[in-house]
Amino acid sequence: MLLDLDGTLMDHDRAADAGLRAWLPSLGLEATDAEVARWIALQEPHLAAWRAGRISFAEQRRRRLRDFLGTDGSDAELDAVFAGYLAHYERGWRIYDDVADALAVIAEAGLRTAVLTNGARTQQLRKLAAIGLGHLDPVFTVDDLGVAKPHPDAFRRACSRWGLAPGEVLSVGDNHELDVLGARAAGLRAVHLDRLGGSTETARVASLTELKDHLR
Ligand SMILES: [Mg+2]
Structure with missing residues (x-):
């Protein structure tokens, strides 16, 4: 199973929201919903440029920060400011309550698990370790595969490296x-995985606990 x-x-969303609200005052900004929404809106264009291989992961952070603050600064200055956000964001890293039981059920069913994430390898490995999932292996990231989801090659390459045919693998x-x-x-x-509800997808679960109905 590819998770x-x-x-x-x-x-992630809760950690990012809490991290942002704790960090904004240190910039002299109020932690309002509007500022949070502004930060989130600035995120995707720069992340997309990184996933496409046009800029480095550090550079997408600097560009997001420049847009958000409306000021410029040296790379080192911007990195130092971003580190403030990261410290707060990382403090909010929490595993979902349903993960441990779901992984146990998957293992009992004799299935293997791997992670496929659009994040950067170093950060995602730290994240997995921090939430007690450092044992999950293999972990495939954009850095490893050179292509991001939803491009089918991200899945093809992950399966190939894992030694499995795509038809043998379930993505969640x-x-x-x-x-x-x-x-x-x-x-x-x-x-x-429709945690918030509202999905019209036929093959959906409201929590990882329900995955047991999709194992075969
Ligand atoms: Mg996701």
């Missing part, structure tokens, strides 16, 4: 486009 990380194993993740549609385009089976 997504952020939003699937770890509550919280993002329907990335984790489900991308996976199916590569020939994997896929289940949408």
